[in-house]
Amino acid sequence: DTGVSQDPRHKITKRGQNVTFRCDPISEHNRLYWYRQTLGQGPEFLTYFQNEAQLEKSRLLSDRFSAERPKGSFSTLEIQRTEQGDSAMYLCASSLLDRGLHYGYTFGSGTRLTVV
Amino acid sequence: AQTVTQSQPEMSVQEAETVTLSCTYDTSENNYYLFWYKQPPSRQMILVIRQEAYKQQNATENRFSVNFQKAAKSFSLKISDSQLGDTAMYFCAFIPQRDDKIIFGKGTRLHILP
Numbered sequence: 001d002t003g004v005s006q007d008p009r010h011k012i013t014k015r016g017q018n019v020t021f022r023c024d025p026i027s028e029h030n031r032l033y034w035y036r037q038t039l040g041q042g043p044e045f046l047t048y049f050q051n052e053a054q055l056e057k058s059r060l061l062s063d064r065f066s067a068e069r070p071k072g073s074f075s076t077l078e079i080q081r082t083e084q085g086d087s088a089m090y091l092c093a094s095s096l097l098d099r100g101l102h103y104g105y106t107f108g109s110g111t112r113l114t115v116v
Numbered sequence: 117a118q119t120v121t122q123s124q125p126e127m128s129v130q131e132a133e134t135v136t137l138s139c140t141y142d143t144s145e146n147n148y149y150l151f152w153y154k155q156p157p158s159r160q161m162i163l164v165i166r167q168e169a170y171k172q173q174n175a176t177e178n179r180f181s182v183n184f185q186k187a188a189k190s191f192s193l194k195i196s197d198s199q200l201g202d203t204a205m206y207f208c209a210f211i212p213q214r215d216d217k218i219i220f221g222k223g224t225r226l227h228i229l230p
Contacts, residue, residue: 042207042220102149107161
């Protein structure tokens with residue numbers, strides 16, 4: 001296992017188009033997270049899954065955003081009708097929650113979205 | 117609301133010097149975890165060090181160590197013998213034991229000068 005993989009690395013799209021990003025977590029991790037990071041800021045939580053169940057969504061995640069993790073393995077994040085304000089780095093991370101102990105996240109390299 | 121504050125947006129030090137990055141956090145929880153993450157330019161974020169709040173002993177990882185002051189809600193990172201490869205954004209982060217998501221500070225951009 002080579003870590004958390006995200007695809008694509010970069011995406012340029014026109015305003016109003018739909019985009020979809022993919023994340024492949026570390027296989028033995030039971031949690032998968034999506035964060036958004038804008039320039040000069042720390043990552044902001046969007047949503048997370050435990051196995052295939054989406055357990056929490058941030059209010060940052062408008063109804064144009066949807067995330068899935070259909071078989072508890074990879075996850076997709078779709079943004080519909082993109083807006084310029086959606087331009088950001090979208091980070092995926094996975095973690096192992098073991099008996100209530102948090103060991104921190106392993107992050108992917110991110111997908112940089114530019115909406116023009 | 118639980119927050120993480122990093123008061124130093126940017127710092128520069130000479131190679132081989134020691135540098136300390138500050139972090140404070142606000143929570144009403146008693147059990148939680150603290151982290152420092154490093155994000156090099158155009159590269160992925162990696163975990164530098166982890167501290168469990170119920171452990172009094174400060175965590176250490178090679179040249180990286182923390183000064184954890186629970187009563188003051190302070191969690192600073194010390195980098196000894198700094199190297200050019202330490203140039204990166206550093207994020208302080210926090211997660212309560214009962215919660216499910218890490219909260220990040222805004223980061224400190226650290227430049228190690230040759």
